[in-house]
Amino acid sequence: MTTVGFGAWAGRLADPGNVTGELAYKVREGAEPFVPASAAPEWGYLASDSVNVLDAGANWTIVYGAPYAHYVFVGKVLVGHKPKHPNGEALNYFKGNHSNAGPDWIERAADANMAGWETFVVGRLIG
Secondary structure, three states: OOOOOOOOHHHHHOOOEEEEEEEHHHHHHHHHHOOOOOOOOOOOOOOOOOOEEEEEOOEEEEEEEOOHHHHHOOOOOEOOOOOOOOEEEEEEOOOOOOOOOOOHHHHHHHHHHHHHHHHHHHHHOOO
């Protein structure tokens, strides 16, 4: 009979929390070129405005905390006085700072970066 012990990778597979957190930061970094960034500071820089990566237990979350972030993410124009409301028109994105800026930036970043993210996770879990 022989007993085979698992290496350190087994512990990382059992508790991938650190890897998940590290991946959340990588996703935030990879999404940066797709997040709109205004040319005028007074309009705010959504790409860096109130962005946090939060540890919510097993569910890490990237939060864009600007009050208008949701509408920029879904690509809707806001009109009126505070509180503003969407008028149903599609948002035109300024691309001077980030040429890939547009809606749904996390999915668009995933399309561009998924292979690298997968390689990172595999390397961290079994490397």
